[in-house]
Amino acid sequence: MPSLKDLRNRIASVKATQKITKAMQMVAAAKLRRAQLAAEAARPFAQRIDRVLANLAQSIGPGDGAPPLIAGTGKDDTHLLIIATAERGLCGGFNSSIVRLAREHIQSLLSQGKTVKIITIGKKGYEALRRQYADYIIETVDLRDVKTLTFDVADRLGKKIIAAFEAGEFDVATLFYSEFRSVISQIPTAQQLIPAVLPERPDDAVADAVYSYEPNEEEILETLLPRNVSVQVFRALLENAASEQGARMSAMDNATRNAGEMIKKQTLIYNRSRQAMITKELIEIISGAEAI
Amino acid sequence: MATFHVELVSPEKLLFAGQAESATVPSVDGEMTVLAAHAPLMAVLKPGVVQIRDANQNIRRLFVRGGFADVNPAGLTVLAEYAIPVEEIDTAFVDSQIRDAEEDVRDAKTFEDKQAASEKVVQLRDLRAAASR
Numbered sequence: 001m002p003s004l005k006d007l008r009n010r011i012a013s014v015k016a017t018q019k020i021t022k023a024m025q026m027v028a029a030a031k032l033r034r035a036q037l038a039a040e041a042a043r044p045f046a047q048r049i050d051r052v053l054a055n056l057a058q059s060i061g062p063g064d065g066a067p068p069l070i071a072g073t074g075k076d077d078t079h080l081l082i083i084a085t086a087e088r089g090l091c092g093g094f095n096s097s098i099v100r101l102a103r104e105h106i107q108s109l110l111s112q113g114k115t116v117k118i119i120t121i122g123k124k125g126y127e128a129l130r131r132q133y134a135d136y137i138i139e140t141v142d143l144r145d146v147k148t149l150t151f152d153v154a155d156r157l158g159k160k161i162i163a164a165f166e167a168g169e170f171d172v173a174t175l176f177y178s179e180f181r182s183v184i185s186q187i188p189t190a191q192q193l194i195p196a197v198l199p200e201r202p203d204d205a206v207a208d209a210v211y212s213y214e215p216n217e218e219e220i221l222e223t224l225l226p227r228n229v230s231v232q233v234f235r236a237l238l239e240n241a242a243s244e245q246g247a248r249m250s251a252m253d254n255a256t257r258n259a260g261e262m263i264k265k266q267t268l269i270y271n272r273s274r275q276a277m278i279t280k281e282l283i284e285i286i287s288g289a290e291a292i
Numbered sequence: 293m294a295t296f297h298v299e300l301v302s303p304e305k306l307l308f309a310g311q312a313e314s315a316t317v318p319s320v321d322g323e324m325t326v327l328a329a330h331a332p333l334m335a336v337l338k339p340g341v342v343q344i345r346d347a348n349q350n351i352r353r354l355f356v357r358g359g360f361a362d363v364n365p366a367g368l369t370v371l372a373e374y375a376i377p378v379e380e381i382d383t384a385f386v387d388s389q390i391r392d393a394e395e396d397v398r399d400a401k402t403f404e405d406k407q408a409a410s411e412k413v414v415q416l417r418d419l420r421a422a423a424s425r
Binding site for chain 1: 301304320324334362364369371373374
């Protein structure tokens with residue numbers, strides 16, 4: 001039986017923890033709002049570039065003339081997995097669910113005898129994968145110093161990926177991140193970056209227009225496709241940022257509630273044992289008086 | 293004069309969306325002005341200033357870098373890797389950045405570093421030129 005002092009201490013410590021989780025939840029909520037705004041602001045660009053690409057690809061067709069960023073290298077022996085996670089923990093299952101999806105992917109690729117290369121973005125993914133797949137990790141990207149996610153950050157990454165592709169270091173690139181649906185639902189997603197998966201062409205007047213190109217289609221595609229890779233990376237990073245904050249918010253909300261419950265339980269035990277003690281003392285006094 | 297829909301988007305945000313009478317974009321083959329009911333066209337842009345003139349003859353000028361112009365029946369869409377309204381360019385700040393970048397070029401140890409730094413200088417000079425015009 002813990003003493004009254006022990007119980008008091010325990011309640012105080014749970015209260016302190018609850019304050020921390022509550023503060024973290026509020027911080028996450030504020031950050032989430034900002035991350036969501038950023039993700040929304042980036043959406044028009046991604047949509048427009050998708051449409052432009054769909055139009056262009058349609059007019060070029062899937063023939064031999066298509067650039068390798070669309071057509072691929074013709075092999076799929078070496079796979080590059082870009083795994084984007086958070087820099088920090090305490091956000092529920094956010095990191096582990098991305099890592100789990102990636103791990104399943106790695107296993108199935110390895111069992112098919114493919115070569116796997118991994119780039120991790122964010123500390124948590126690296127920590128989770130390094131024990132098992134240290135030999136496959138070719139690079140880790142650190143975003144800890146990045147305060148606001150700008151396009152430049154994603155662009156640098158995208159250019160690195162494309163340089164590696166052009167050097168023939170891999171055939172297929174897949175990007176892992178968590179798509180933000182709502183505060184309580186983030187969906188770990190695997191998206192193929194290279195060869196690019198082209199969006200369906202919308203069936204409207206805009207799509208049917210016969211374009212003229214300046215300077216010409218090939219050159220436009222050549223500049224547009226690498227940019228599309230950067231845009232996709234940017235989008236994934238923004239989605240990830242929003243998901244992380246959402247996951248942290250609901251995890252901390254849960255933690256705060258659990259702490260509240262624990263405080264209630266502990267207070268009940270505390271009050272009971274206090275009463276029991278008083279009763280015991282009273283009985284001792286009364287029976288002492290009777291004995292005289 | 294007839295107006296048409298113009299949009300200017302960068303990856304970070306939608307900078308302009310609205311009706312315009314004409315829009316001038318710096319295509320790689322030279323400046324080009326788009327009016328309403330222009331034939332569908334796709335053009336690569338060089339760094340420079342996009343000018344948008346609305347129905348009240350107000351002119352908006354925005355600097356773009358690494359962009360595309362997509363003209364279709366729905367209007368003109370300019371996609372730019374980097375875009376900023378000309379009046380928001382802080383010339384003093386850009387000047388100091390140019391000096392920093394030039395220093396980087398001199399101090400660069402490897403060829404790649406040097407190339408990256410001189411690319412930056414060129415980009416910044418474009419920006420500076422846009423602001424002072």
